[in-house]
Amino acid sequence: MNTKKIVISIIAVVAVLSTALALGTIDFDSKKSANTVKAEISTVKSIESMQIQKSENKINLLSETPMDKAFAKANEQKKAKAKALAAKKAKKLAKIKKAKAKKAKMRSQYKKLGTFNASAYCGCASCCGSAGGHTASGTTPRAGRTIATDPSVIPLGSKVLIDGKEYVAEDTGGAIGGKRIDIFFSSHSEALQFGRRSVEVSIKK
Numbered sequence: 001m002n003t004k005k006i007v008i009s010i011i012a013v014v015a016v017l018s019t020a021l022a023l024g025t026i027d028f029d030s031k032k033s034a035n036t037v038k039a040e041i042s043t044v045k046s047i048e049s050m051q052i053q054k055s056e057n058k059i060n061l062l063s064e065t066p067m068d069k070a071f072a073k074a075n076e077q078k079k080a081k082a083k084a085l086a087a088k089k090a091k092k093l094a095k096i097k098k099a100k101a102k103k104a105k106m107r108s109q110y111k112k113l114g115t116f117n118a119s120a121y122c123g124c125a126s127c128c129g130s131a132g133g134h135t136a137s138g139t140t141p142r143a144g145r146t147i148a149t150d151p152s153v154i155p156l157g158s159k160v161l162i163d164g165k166e167y168v169a170e171d172t173g174g175a176i177g178g179k180r181i182d183i184f185f186s187s188h189s190e191a192l193q194f195g196r197r198s199v200e201v202s203i204k205k
Contacts, residue, residue: 113202115201121148145170148171167183
């Protein structure tokens with residue numbers, strides 16, 4: 001009777017152990033399967049993401065119509081033109097600034113004599129009594145350089161600034177006295193066009 005009970009107990013223990021072992025194996029396999037499934041899902045998602053991105057890139061390329069390309073090109077040309085215009089404007093402003101600085105420096109080298117009455121003449125017989133000839137200082141008169149002055153006011157050879165432009169006192173005249181100057185022009189018509197006017201005169205220090 002005791003032997004029978006022992007055998008039954010052993011069988012029961014073996015059955016329990018077998019069941020436990022079977023359940024453990026199933027649990028292990030389940031965990032393993034779950035991890036495998038998760039890894040596969042992650043891989044599939046990554047592949048799908050790459051495929052979606054590629055599809056979007058293709059769609060973007062296909063959606064870029066000739067009109068879009070033409071607009072983009074026109075926009076780039078507009079930017080380039082604006083940039084070139086800005087550079088040109090900056091260069092022009094720099095040139096103006098340089099010219100102003102030069103004039104300011106020139107003015108600083110001159111002493112103001114005040115307002116003079118200016119007239120004009122040329123080398124014709126009507127203006128000088130005879131055509132051609134030389135100035136009172138012996139030079140050949142030249143437009144844009146030669147002026148006639150009263151030597152007691154502006155000595156011959158002096159550099160004179162008239163309304164911001166530099167001349168040289170090279171000539172005199174019977175009617176030129178005091179605060180009066182005569183500016184030489186290359187033609188009689190230009191001299192007549194200048195006429196008579198008031199100008200600001202300075203002499204180089």
